[in-house]
Amino acid sequence: MRYISTRGQAPALTFEEAMLSGLARDGGLYVPETIPQMSAEDIRALNGLSYEETAFRVMRPFVGEGFTDEIFADLIAKAYAGFGHNARAPLVQLAPNHFLLELFHGPTLAFKDFAMQLIGQLFQEALERRGERVTIVGATSGDTGSAAIEAFRGLDNVDVFILYPHGRVSEVQRRQMTTPAEANVHALAMDGHFDDCQARLKDMFNHFEFRDTVRLAGVNSINWARVLAQVVYYFSSAVSLGAPDRTVSFTVPTGNFGDIFAGYIAKRMGLPIDRLVVATNQNDILHRCLTSGAYETSEVQPSISPSMDIQVSSNFERALFDAYTRDGAAVAQLMDELKAGGFSVSQGALQALREHFDSGCVSEAQTLDTILLANTTMGELLCPHSAVGVRVAEALRKPDVPMITLATAHPAKFPDAVEKASGIRPPLPNRMADLYERPERVTRVANDLAALESLIKERIHK
């Protein structure tokens, strides 16, 4: 299995190489050259398997020769052992034909743990075998950073630097990033928004001298290995509702388009999915684009669902690549136009996107409303991101197709918003109840590429 860039100008890589490098050298994102297929029979055979066994069967064809079957199965087992629920991704019913996929039982209480815990294991194994070390730099709107730090803390051959927008993450998110004491963990609070953090990260990747000197690796949702790990729960949840003999739809609270793109890959592999519904908060660039074809950035408006406060959805490039029939030059041109503020998707490409994706956006007031309503009528306390999903799902779902809405974080990760909406302050699970007592360690940094690069060079273990 080879991986190619969405901009068509970088060499094809193996799974392991694509995972270790993150972004392609032409600025594009890696995607598999071909999508492995699962037949109806293959999918039916997942019925009754554990999450780990399902994960092995779904991901194995993408991973190639770098990892043996035995080692890969072992890394999957280690990745999910620390989850607080035996099912890993349990499904609960909200209403007739509407289900909630709880993806928040990992160590940092957000779905990011599914990918990050596995990627931590895969990195460690690959780097040890190669005798190499890397510097991981990540940009986060809150959850990626905490999940990355949790996955890489204390590893011998990795330094991990996380850029988050100062003052714009929740207290639980911040503490999860600033309280780990391991010397290889560096939390950096940057002036600006998430998009600024992500832009500086991309600049570092495009600055080849720096990239090569520190052996830069990325674990943002642009990393293909993360997308792949998220494909698994689309299969496990659909199978538990009767796939492949029953078609389901998914609604996904969306920011960077990574999670929902994993659903698209599941569909392309053969999982019978009717609609993939993009749910956004007031930062609705994806909803506007899928509605009008115009992908135009505007100012980020901070919301109560901060992990979706994004105006440039990096992984959307992967969907565009397919919608433009894998024409890397066309994608590169769109991305150039984006630097000047936006682009419009061609009629044909928009039609291709709409074959799979629907969308809806939700205001702040509606989000609060939905948290209250879901608690009183469905008996489920939702985090604000999950509430955005449930709201859109209720509006768009068809009565005869089961809808699975992804619950992307635990309500206790966003206690202020949940309390404001419902009057209930959700407690942290016991295993992290002392988070508020642990000492914090963080460095304030300016939105300045050169300053960031020299700080990183200074700090890395040599």
Ligand SMILES: *Cc1c(COP(=O)(O)O)cnc(C)c1O
């Ligand atoms: C990251 C995140 C999202 C958005 O996921 P994308 O893959 O970026 O679309 C939604 N909700 C929560 C809680 C998140 O942490």
